[in-house]
Amino acid sequence: MAPRSAAVAVVAVAATLLALCGSTEAHAQLGAYNKTCPQAEDIVFKEMTAVLAKSPGLAGSLLRLFSVDCLLGGCEGSILLDSTANNTAEKDSPLNKGLRGYDVVDSIKAKLEAACPGVVSCADVLALAARDSVRISKGPYIPMPTGRQDGNRSSAADVAPNTPKPGANVTDLIALFARFNLTAKDLAVLSGAHTIGKAHCSAFSPRLYNFTTTNSNASDPTLDANYTGTLRGQCRAGDLATLVDLDPGSGTTFDLGYYRDVAASRGLLSTDAALLLDGDTRAYVMRQANATAPDEFFADFAASFVNMSKIGVLTHHKGEVRRQCSAVNPPSASSLAPVTMSAHAVLLASCFISIVTMALVL
Numbered sequence: 001m002a003p004r005s006a007a008v009a010v011v012a013v014a015a016t017l018l019a020l021c022g023s024t025e026a027h028a029q030l031g032a033y034n035k036t037c038p039q040a041e042d043i044v045f046k047e048m049t050a051v052l053a054k055s056p057g058l059a060g061s062l063l064r065l066f067s068v069d070c071l072l073g074g075c076e077g078s079i080l081l082d083s084t085a086n087n088t089a090e091k092d093s094p095l096n097k098g099l100r101g102y103d104v105v106d107s108i109k110a111k112l113e114a115a116c117p118g119v120v121s122c123a124d125v126l127a128l129a130a131r132d133s134v135r136i137s138k139g140p141y142i143p144m145p146t147g148r149q150d151g152n153r154s155s156a157a158d159v160a161p162n163t164p165k166p167g168a169n170v171t172d173l174i175a176l177f178a179r180f181n182l183t184a185k186d187l188a189v190l191s192g193a194h195t196i197g198k199a200h201c202s203a204f205s206p207r208l209y210n211f212t213t214t215n216s217n218a219s220d221p222t223l224d225a226n227y228t229g230t231l232r233g234q235c236r237a238g239d240l241a242t243l244v245d246l247d248p249g250s251g252t253t254f255d256l257g258y259y260r261d262v263a264a265s266r267g268l269l270s271t272d273a274a275l276l277l278d279g280d281t282r283a284y285v286m287r288q289a290n291a292t293a294p295d296e297f298f299a300d301f302a303a304s305f306v307n308m309s310k311i312g313v314l315t316h317h318k319g320e321v322r323r324q325c326s327a328v329n330p331p332s333a334s335s336l337a338p339v340t341m342s343a344h345a346v347l348l349a350s351c352f353i354s355i356v357t358m359a360l361v362l
């Protein structure tokens with residue numbers, strides 16, 4: 001080959017390889033532990049099955065824990081970190097005091113550490129536990145991408161700006177979701193998670209008492225009057241602590257009950273009721289409320305849930321694989337993380353070697 005065309009060929013091949021090498025952007029993938037810890041997903045499922053057999057109510061708690069983690073700066077396990085002497089963590093924000101299920105994550109993580117030390121991140125444990133919560137509650141099976149790494153930042157100061165305000169209207173909610181590339185449809189679909197689990201009286205009692213400043217007996221007129229009466233029986237004025245089903249009657253079954261509640265003005269949270277006030281979210285609620293089977297909701301939920309699970313994912317050395325979910329690794333253990341993401345390093349090295357080899361051959 002003439003020197004000039006050889007040089008052109010080298011440049012063209014190198015450019016192609018560099019483009020391919022550069023395409024290893026941060027993303028999670030299906031079966032990321034297939035080689036490094038093939039039993040990981042089975043271990044999580046087995047543990048979740050045992051936990052939920054004893055305490056079915058924890059399904060909602062794990063599902064919510066994951067959604068809060070993702071919406072607070074990304075699905076990188078920051079909600080699991082404990083506060084330290086110098087830092088108040090997300091979990092200790094007053095807005096997150098009601099979250100439950102941390103001990104379940106810790107016990108699953110301990111099982112995974114025993115089987116495959118330093119391999120499976122806490123962010124993935126939470127993602128898998130949440131998707132298994134849906135499955136075990138008779139919802140859809142959601143193929144869940146894995147390979148997230150754990151972040152080391154968790155600040156209570158980040159919570160308020162990224163959490164829907166109590167009483168947020170539907171425009172606020174759509175705007176909040178849009179910040180994470182989630183659509184109004186994702187909002188309507190993911191809110192369907194409220195088909196399982198419970199809320200503290202504090203989360204909705206402003207709808208039951210003192211709804212107007214002039215009448216202490218006034219309740220939210222958009223809430224069904226009979227349901228208001230039932231809720232007042234469950235949550236006396238001033239009771240902030242009692243837990244009430246978000247979807248009474250089928251609070252541990254992942255079904256269409258939530259949409260039927262909302263359509264009948266019996267959505268427990270004001271943010272649930274707000275879905276009726278936007279054309280798109282209302283249409284979705286009404287369609288599911290009138291559906292005879294959950295197939296469309298299940299397919300949509302699986303898709304939106306995976307969309308949510310991709311928010312702010314850390315891969316390729318940007319995070320670490322925590323040994324314990326409640327604390328960042330001590331400096332010496334942090335060096336374990338690159339081992340789990342070595343595929344990226346191998347890819348870059350092979351790209352480099354290929355380019356050099358091409359240059360020599362041509």
Ligand code: HEM
Nearest residue numbers: 060061063064067098164190193196197198199200203271
């Ligand atoms: C529009 C955004 C959302 C708002 C405003 C919202 C608000 C809330 C509130 C206030 C509670 C009650 C918390 C308590 O009193 O302890 C709750 C519970 C819950 N949320 Fe949401 N949520 C939203 C989105 C989501 C998403 C995206 C998911 C999951 C995909 C989710 C799953 C749950 C579950 C399962 C519970 C029950 C928790 C338990 O039983 O411990 N939520 N949510």
